[in-house]
Amino acid sequence: MTGRTLIWILRVVALTTLLPVTACDIVGVRHVAQKEYAIQRRSDVLSTRTLSDSTIQTLNVVALSQDDCAANFPRCTHTLLYSDGIDDERRLSALAELWLAFAIQADHAGKNQATNDSALDAYLQSARYAYAYLFYTARNPGERAFETRQSQVLDFYNYAAQRSVGSFFKLLPTLGTDWTTAPVAGWTLLKPSTDVYLGSGDYIPKELIPAEGLHFRGLRNIYRRDGFGSEFVAVGAPLVNTDQPWRESNYVPLTAVLQFPGDTLHSVLETHDVRLYAKNPYLDRSITLDNQNVPLAANFTAPYGVWLARSGFAQESLRSLLGRGGLTKPQVLLMQPYDPNRLTVVMLHGLASSPEAWINVVNEVMGDDQLRRTYQVWEVYYPTNVPVAVNLAQIRRALDDTLHHFDPSGRAVASNHIMLIGHSMGGVIARLLVSSSGDKLWSVVQARPGLSEAAKQKLRQRLTPYLQFQPMPQVTRAVFLAAPHRGTPVARWKLARWIGDLIRLPVTLLEEGKGITDAIQGKNAAPDAPARLPNSIDNLSDADPFIKASSTLPISPNVHYHTIVGVYKSKGPLAESEDGVVPYASSHLDGADSELAVPAWHNVQETPQAIIELRRILRLHANELHCLQREGSDDAGQVPPACMASTAP
Template structure:
């Protein structure tokens, strides 16, 4: 027996181990750090490229794990689909994430290249399982509104939709117009349904850019609406070079939705039909799916930001000021495709400027849900080198032509109760658009003795479009920002005069000036000495005859007007202050419904205070009109007073 272990020793060891094991805790407790709390709950294949905790737990229930799924993906998804132990919500949400992970792993295409069939099929599988989870399980989306898992699944759906729709978009131009369904990656693509109209007259964009990928500098805020669907910028064909003075926007928001037809959960899971809905978020707040009204996602800032970034306005406006190319005549730029049922806001920029002057103003208006439902924005883009009187006449004609083109009868909401907003020189022009000249401006002409009656009549005929005008009847409210209604001494500074000397006026205007000079030759006049035509900088001088005469013209009593004034250099009393360019005394208007003074340089329209004030005024305008429309016909004075407006 010496040297041999007793046979009872292993048994003792085994019993001891069993007893010790029974006395140990099998579950430990640890605390999750605060910084890891949100990450653990929200981590998923989109945010961290790893499966969410919910999907991992679902795999554990059916005796699977990540490695098993990676080794045999078809077996993994089939096991999840058919095994007991999971309810439909856990099953479908996990399948949506697994298929999305598979699609991302096999998607090697960029936004400008086509996705291969395997990856596209996986994106559609993911979108279908997410769609089934959202609309074909026991609870409807509203009952899960506060659950993190639903937001994850919605993100899975939206991302899969984004990639699939981008792939479909490249296919559409090859299909013509007569098709109803076409095979794509083992699926049947049904003909898309769309209400997205592009300014080029098309419903099929030339370019489609995912909006979620973009960020913008220069824009203070980015306005989005959370919801169902994937957001895009739809870009139409470039506008042609016809003689029309208007351009509808060809950069518009689009929200894409994939629908998987079926009356039951089983039929949805078995279908290989898919339809794309392309919705205009300006028109559509929601979409009806499975009998439920579902709020649509939207991005209202991205189309505007891309349009501005690609416009080249900054360089073009300087060339236009100096008369060295660029813009030749005023254009009316519609920020959204024309809508007859929305009120119109028309914005006019200032000297050496462009629509970029309204970057944040327009974005804030389009980003405000109430204002977006009520208004459409037009921007007048005009050459700022020519005299104010010439721009006034040409801008008036461009606006009139645009209104008549879209609404020949003049009865649409868009054609009435227009709001004009003008900054700097654009504010001067805006005020003249709502003023009456009578015969007051004829005295700005230099006296030429000895003119015959025929010569005088000829001169009047030529100058009447510039010196004789009436208010635009369609405008009932105006806002003037830092507008030098009485001119500014800055226009006489040496630097301003030097810049003015660099300005070239259009050849047609110079020829018109020479023609006028010839017509104005009277007795004793020296022939061949044409009168000098003032440029825009000359017109902004506080000593300019036209600005002096026009500053006293009466504003239409039908127009409610407001002023916003910047104060950059305070010189004691408000009346002695200025914004660095325009004196307060020049920007102030007696009789205004309101005046806001903002600590600001001349670009006061970019300040948050001015934007808030503009939004207030636009809400006031809409509210007053709603009251008037509700009141209907009757005594106009009493109706206006009841609606909080002074009787005109």
């Protein structure tokens, strides 16, 4: 082979090796499905337990890979922190995710166990880098509002804060009350700042439940507010004083925020101090950090759902109906700690029921931002076996005592323009709370002829609390849902009578009944004659003397009222329909501001149509009061025409 031939062959070989480079495309393109695109854009260590595409790209810029970071995590984070070629946003967001991935891998804590120091330190590192990204980079959060990366970093922060705060909470019992700082996993925890008040009268919960991931059977919707911070359910200590008729909620929402002190990015990244803010989202819509006002996250459904799930209302209400234990006197249950500056809505359930009757109603009210800022909900929980007149007197007393306890002067917003919402028997009681009895109910008392004046006076003293009453002056609007104002024939059915015969009335009420019987019969009363008092089922009969007499009582002219009726069975015209339990003729009220007929069974209050109507009425009530404040009213207390027009449905 000649030299010239060898040179030629080498040139051919060289050209052949270059062909793949010059003849084939280095960069290809393909279309990906929408689902794949979304997963690629949004997946991160929280959603898929793998690093996000943004973090992987940032590692590539500084010649690192996931394997490099797994093999030598300190070197990986040090390189990322001090390498040139990436801006602060990319650097800090990647570090926040890397530290969170490390924390999740190192965190082996069970449900009731504290996170180990290595994992807790990593959670705090992640939260700090996320905090620095959000508040100490060139752009503020508002300028990145539409960026997926900021949403991811916010999630990193919120989750790291949740795990950290859970560990802090387990530490609190060991610190006592007289402390300002505490060492935690190589960090210094500064004493928390809180405005979360629990019904137990304490500011420190006895239990802290992360709201993330909670799901509730029976609740249609979960109402949250997206924002900054981690959402919890704070649970207070059980109430000790059971004699008082009111119960402030000791299941309340709490939003936790971790702040890392510092005036500059460098000082924030150097600090190992951390302060916890425990915020009440009913009071706090935002928090100021680094001179920036940022919205607070919140979960308003979770505390309500946990409370209901732990209440045991279903079993207790049935025992109470039959008189086999359970509730013996009314309780006023506040769905959130008392707020003097919010209007009050009082809800009363029906026969054999409990606050569970209002599961979705209350949730929908608290889930509506406007209504949540305007109203607080009180639920009256009462024994449904005793006569309506007795429950009326006891509920009135419980409400009066509750109002006086929280607002002795009666001047707070919460004590005025109260709205009542009653379902079924609760609707009957609600109507009587805004009605005047005069002397019209004395006709139900069949006293023996010839009673002495002294005996008549004694009888009147015993019965006056039950048969003579005036409207609650604090109430100016009421809604009655499927309420048997004139009774129902269902209460006369054999099954209803059989259930009624199983009901036991409280001993104290039987003793009171015996005293009333003695007063009615005078000296001729048999010494051991049993007192036959009507129970609640008796009172709901359309033939009952009390229900017939009370149905004619006038409602206060100062009260606007509305009715919502169910139409389950219809024989033609609405007037001949019923909800399966209560006839329309019994639930209808002349003079109502509005009436809505819903195609539903007796439990109409849980239907979407009824809830939408209740929300409309609540807005109407609030708007009218706002208008009255602006326009004023005349000397007779009449609503100005401008306000009436502005609140029309």
